[in-house]
Amino acid sequence: MEEKTVNPGNPDLGAPSLPLAPAHxxxxxxxxxxxxxxxxxxxxLAAGSRGYHLYSxxxxxxxxxxxxxxxxxxxxxxxAFAPYQEPIDDRTSFLLAMNPAGLKLHESCLEKDGxxxxxxxxxxxxxxxxxxxxENPLAGKNQLFHRTISVPMAQLTNHAINLTRAGEKGALxxxxxxxxCRNLFALGMLLWYYSIPIDPVLRWLKQKFSVNPSIxxxxxxxxxxxxxxSETANVFPQVPAYHPLESLSKKGRICRMISGNDASxxxxxxxxxxxxxxxxxxxxxxxxxxEICSLAAKNTGDGxxxxxxxxxxxxxxxxxxxxxxxxxxxTAVSGVGFPHQSEVVSLASAAELxxxxxxxxxxxxxxxxxxxxxxxxxxxxxxGRNGEAPLVxxxxxxxxxxxxxTLLAAKVAMRFLAPVCILHxxxxxxxSESWLIPEPESLPDFEFPHFASDSxxxxxxxxxxxxxxxxxxxxxxxxxxxxxxxxxxxxxxxSFLPQDHLAMNRHRAARMxxxxxxxxxxxxxxxxxxxxxxxxxxxxKNVLEAACAMAKKSGISIAFAHLRFLNPLPKNMEMILNxxxxxxxxxxxxxxxxxxxxxxxxxxxxSFTRQDGLNFVISQVEQAIIQFARRES
Amino acid sequence: xxxxxxxxxFASEQEVRWCxxxxxYAILAQVKKMLSDMPLLREEQVFLSGIGCAxxxxxxLSTYGFRGLHGxxxxxxxxxxxxxxxxxxxxxxxxxxxxxxxxxxLLHACRRNVDVxxxxxxxxxxxxxxxxxxxxxxxxxxxxxxxEGSSDNPWHxxxxxxxxGATFVARSLDVDVDHLGTIxxxxxxxxxxxFVEILQNCKVYNDLVFDNLATQHDRPEHLIYLEHGKPMVxxxxxxxxxxxxxxxxxxVQPNHAASTAPSIHDEASESSFAAQMxxxxxxxxxxxxxxxFRAVTRICHHESFYRGANTPNPETPKLDxxxxxxxxVE
Numbered sequence: 001m002e003e004k005t006v007n008p009g010n011p012d013l014g015a016p017s018l019p020l021a022p023a024h025x026x027x028x029x030x031x032x033x034x035x036x037x038x039x040x041x042x043x044x045l046a047a048g049s050r051g052y053h054l055y056s057x058x059x060x061x062x063x064x065x066x067x068x069x070x071x072x073x074x075x076x077x078x079x080a081f082a083p084y085q086e087p088i089d090d091r092t093s094f095l096l097a098m099n100p101a102g103l104k105l106h107e108s109c110l111e112k113d114g115x116x117x118x119x120x121x122x123x124x125x126x127x128x129x130x131x132x133x134x135e136n137p138l139a140g141k142n143q144l145f146h147r148t149i150s151v152p153m154a155q156l157t158n159h160a161i162n163l164t165r166a167g168e169k170g171a172l173x174x175x176x177x178x179x180x181c182r183n184l185f186a187l188g189m190l191l192w193y194y195s196i197p198i199d200p201v202l203r204w205l206k207q208k209f210s211v212n213p214s215i216x217x218x219x220x221x222x223x224x225x226x227x228x229x230s231e232t233a234n235v236f237p238q239v240p241a242y243h244p245l246e247s248l249s250k251k252g253r254i255c256r257m258i259s260g261n262d263a264s265x266x267x268x269x270x271x272x273x274x275x276x277x278x279x280x281x282x283x284x285x286x287x288x289x290x291e292i293c294s295l296a297a298k299n300t301g302d303g304x305x306x307x308x309x310x311x312x313x314x315x316x317x318x319x320x321x322x323x324x325x326x327x328x329x330x331t332a333v334s335g336v337g338f339p340h341q342s343e344v345v346s347l348a349s350a351a352e353l354x355x356x357x358x359x360x361x362x363x364x365x366x367x368x369x370x371x372x373x374x375x376x377x378x379x380x381x382x383x384g385r386n387g388e389a390p391l392v393x394x395x396x397x398x399x400x401x402x403x404x405x406t407l408l409a410a411k412v413a414m415r416f417l418a419p420v421c422i423l424h425x426x427x428x429x430x431x432s433e434s435w436l437i438p439e440p441e442s443l444p445d446f447e448f449p450h451f452a453s454d455s456x457x458x459x460x461x462x463x464x465x466x467x468x469x470x471x472x473x474x475x476x477x478x479x480x481x482x483x484x485x486x487x488x489x490x491x492x493x494x495s496f497l498p499q500d501h502l503a504m505n506r507h508r509a510a511r512m513x514x515x516x517x518x519x520x521x522x523x524x525x526x527x528x529x530x531x532x533x534x535x536x537x538x539x540x541k542n543v544l545e546a547a548c549a550m551a552k553k554s555g556i557s558i559a560f561a562h563l564r565f566l567n568p569l570p571k572n573m574e575m576i577l578n579x580x581x582x583x584x585x586x587x588x589x590x591x592x593x594x595x596x597x598x599x600x601x602x603x604x605x606x607s608f609t610r611q612d613g614l615n616f617v618i619s620q621v622e623q624a625i626i627q628f629a630r631r632e633s
Numbered sequence: 634x635x636x637x638x639x640x641x642x643f644a645s646e647q648e649v650r651w652c653x654x655x656x657x658y659a660i661l662a663q664v665k666k667m668l669s670d671m672p673l674l675r676e677e678q679v680f681l682s683g684i685g686c687a688x689x690x691x692x693x694l695s696t697y698g699f700r701g702l703h704g705x706x707x708x709x710x711x712x713x714x715x716x717x718x719x720x721x722x723x724x725x726x727x728x729x730x731x732x733x734x735x736x737x738x739l740l741h742a743c744r745r746n747v748d749v750x751x752x753x754x755x756x757x758x759x760x761x762x763x764x765x766x767x768x769x770x771x772x773x774x775x776x777x778x779x780x781e782g783s784s785d786n787p788w789h790x791x792x793x794x795x796x797x798g799a800t801f802v803a804r805s806l807d808v809d810v811d812h813l814g815t816i817x818x819x820x821x822x823x824x825x826x827x828f829v830e831i832l833q834n835c836k837v838y839n840d841l842v843f844d845n846l847a848t849q850h851d852r853p854e855h856l857i858y859l860e861h862g863k864p865m866v867x868x869x870x871x872x873x874x875x876x877x878x879x880x881x882x883x884x885v886q887p888n889h890a891a892s893t894a895p896s897i898h899d900e901a902s903e904s905s906f907a908a909q910m911x912x913x914x915x916x917x918x919x920x921x922x923x924x925x926f927r928a929v930t931r932i933c934h935h936e937s938f939y940r941g942a943n944t945p946n947p948e949t950p951k952l953d954x955x956x957x958x959x960x961x962v963e
Contacts, residue, residue: 041958048962049963204958256958257958278715307715314708314741317701317712317738318708321710321715325713326716326717329712343705351701473713476675481691481692481698482698482699482700484700
C-alpha cells in the first residue's frame, strides 16, 4: 500500500527526526518555600527567549502543608529544553536539590555522570534526618555523585543582599524575605551554566516587583550574584555546548510558555468572542480539575464566565442549562466526579444540545492518586453511559494542543449539537511548553448556518450534518419542548414505540459518522512500508515519538501515529492498522484503546502499558519496539 | 407581535395524560390561566422539570420547555438564567424529586436567590414509581415500600426553603383555584427565588391526604389564610387565632384583651424565623397556613454574578493570546 493513502492529511511529515543536539533535562527540587515553580518558570522564560523549545512538568505534593523538609513536602519541576520539541524522561543530566528530601526522592533519576547542584545550607543534621539520610550525601565517603557542586546558597544570597543586615533595626527586609531570594541565586547559576542571557529575567523581576523596590533590589542582587558566582568561583566542571538553531524560524516571533490549562481557557475565551454567545465553565473543585477552575475564575469577561458549582451533577446541569439557553456550557471534572456527570451527557445526547466536558484524568480508582499521571478514564468516556448515548471523545497530544483541540471540540459541540469530552492528562494539562503564538487571522471562525434563529426548519428537522437547528428560548413562534425522552425522528412527539427508538439510535450513530468525516483522517509519520507502527494517544506523544526515533537508530523501519480523536475513530483507522505487519498500542492504563481496537479491527498488535502513575520512559518504549520488531510473528 | 391572552393559547399539542381525578389538572389549568393573565410573552416563558408525574407539565404547555433529569432541573434552570437573564424560568417539581434527587440543588438555589419560580407539587407520595414514600410522606402512611406504614419523619417543604434563604415562599391548594391563581401571579411577579408549595391530591396512591383542608366545608376550621399586615385568625367568624409567644406559637381566642390578640402576619420580615414556625404548623393541634409566608427583595443570582468579573465587555472584544509572560525570540 502506498504511503500517501495511509497518510492523506500530512504528506510532508516524514520520519520522526532525531534532534541534532540532544535535549537537556533538568530537574529542580526542594521544599515548599524554595520557590521551585517560580524558578522553573523563569528558567523557561529565559531559555525560550533564546529560541529553545521547552517542556516542563511540575509535581506537587498531595499534602497542602507538609512539614518542612520532609519527603511528603517535596516540590519538583522537570524541564526539558532543546532545539526541538523534547519529552521529559525519567533520567536527568542536571539535578538541582534545594534540600535533602528533594535529593532523596530524585537521586535515582540523575545520570551517573550528571551534575548535582545542591544548596548545602539546607543539608544540616536535622534536614538530613527528615529526608532519611544517615550521612551527608554531598561529600565524604557517602558522596552520591562525583560531579556534585555544593554551594551555600542561603549564606551567599544573604551576603549579596544585605548591606544592612536583614531583620535588624533599619533593615528594609526581613530574614524571611531575604532567605526566599535563594531560588533566584540558583537560577543565576543555572543560566550561566547553560549560556542563557539573563535580561528576560531581569525584565520580568522589574515588572513583577515594581511596586516593591526593596524586594526588586534584593531579587536582582541575588539573581546576579548566582550568575557571577558561577563564573568567578569556577564551580561547574564544563560548559555544555548546546545552542538553539536559527533554522527554527522563530526569530522575532512572540512565544510564551503555556500550560495546557492556560491553552484550554484561551480557546474557550476565543469561542465566546467569536460566537458572541455566553461560554460558561461550571465545575466543582476536585483535583486535578480544580486547577483550571482557579485559572478560569481569574480570567472571566468578554462572554466567558465561571461558576463553582456545589457538586458534579449540578455543574454539568448548569452547563446544559447554558447550552439550552444558546451558549456553550462547559464543565471540568476529574476522577470519580466523571460518572456523576454521565447522565447529563446522556441527556445532552438525547436532547441534542452542545456540552463540553473537560475531563482531567488522574491515577487510581476512587480518590486514588490525584497528583499522578494516568490515562485512566478512556473506558468511562467511551462506554460510561446507559443505552447507546454517544459521546465525542478527543485528547490533546501536548500542552499547546489543548488550545487547538478545545477550539475543535467547541466547534463539534456547537455544529452538531452534541456532547464532547476532552480527555486531559497531567502531561498535557499541568505541563507547560513553548508556544509560538498564532496569528489572530489563523484562528477558526464559528459561524454555522444553524445558528440562525430565523431558520425555516422546525426545531427537530436535521440538516445535512444530521444536526437540528439550534433554536433557543426567547425565539418567537418556535416554542418547543426538549428532553430526555425518546421521540420520533425529526419530530417533537415523545414516542415509546420500538421502531422510533431504533430510528433514533441509528440517527445518533449516523451523526457520529458525520463527525468522523468532519474531524478528518489520522496522519501517520514515518517510513514507507514500515515494519512496525507505534500508536498512542494523549500527553505521551513526545515520549513515544522520541522512542520511535531511538528505535529507528537501531535499524527498525518504523511509523508513528497519535490519536487525537478517540470517538468517533478516524475513518482511516482500519486501513492504517492493516497497513503495518506489527502494531504497538502504547497507553498509560491497562490497554483500553488496544482492547477497543482489537474488538473492532483485525490486526497484529501488542499492548504496551504502564500503570504505576508515571509516564513512559523513552528507553523502555524503545526496547519494547525493538523486541516486538525482532519477534517472529 | 403575537399576543396570547387565552389559557388555551398555552396548551401544547400533547395530549394530557394524568390519572383521572389527579390534582395536577387543576394546577395546569391555573398555570395556563396565570400565563394568559400576565403581560408576558409566550416565547419568554420556559418551564423545566425532571422525572415524575408533575414533571410532565412542560410537555403540556406551549411555551418553551425542557424536561431533563431526575433532580437536574434546578441547576439547568440556573444555567439557563445565566445564559438568558431576561427569560422567566419556571421549574415543576414533585415531592419525590424535589426533596429527593433535587434537594441539594434546590437548597443552594434558595441561598443564591436564583431568579426562578418553583412549583413544588406535594402529594406526599411518589406517584410515578407506583406509590413509594417521599421525604414529605407523613408517618404511618401505607406505601409500596412501607407496607406497615412509613416510619420516618417528613420534611416541611416551606420551612426548609425558608431556612435555606428563599426570598419568596408560599403555599396553596390544588382545589382552591382562586387562591392558587393569586399565589401563582405573585410568584411570577417576584424578582428572585420563588418557592410555591401546592398541596395536591394523588387520587391513586395517597387519596384524601389533605381532605381536612380540601373539603370546602371544613376548610375554615383547619386553615389560616395568611395575609400581610392582618391578624392570623381562623374558624367561624374568625373566633380563633394564633400568637407568637416565647419562640413558639400559641392558640388564642381573641376577646379584645391584649393577651389574646393574635399576631399580625409580616411576610416582609427580615428574619424568616416566624415564617418557619408558621410553615411547620399542622392539624390537628394547630391550623395549617396557606398564603405567602415570606416575600422579601434581595439581589438575584444572575445580577450579582454579572456584576463582578464576569461582566461582559463587548466594547473591547480582544483575545490576549500573549499574556503577561510572553517573550520575543531574540
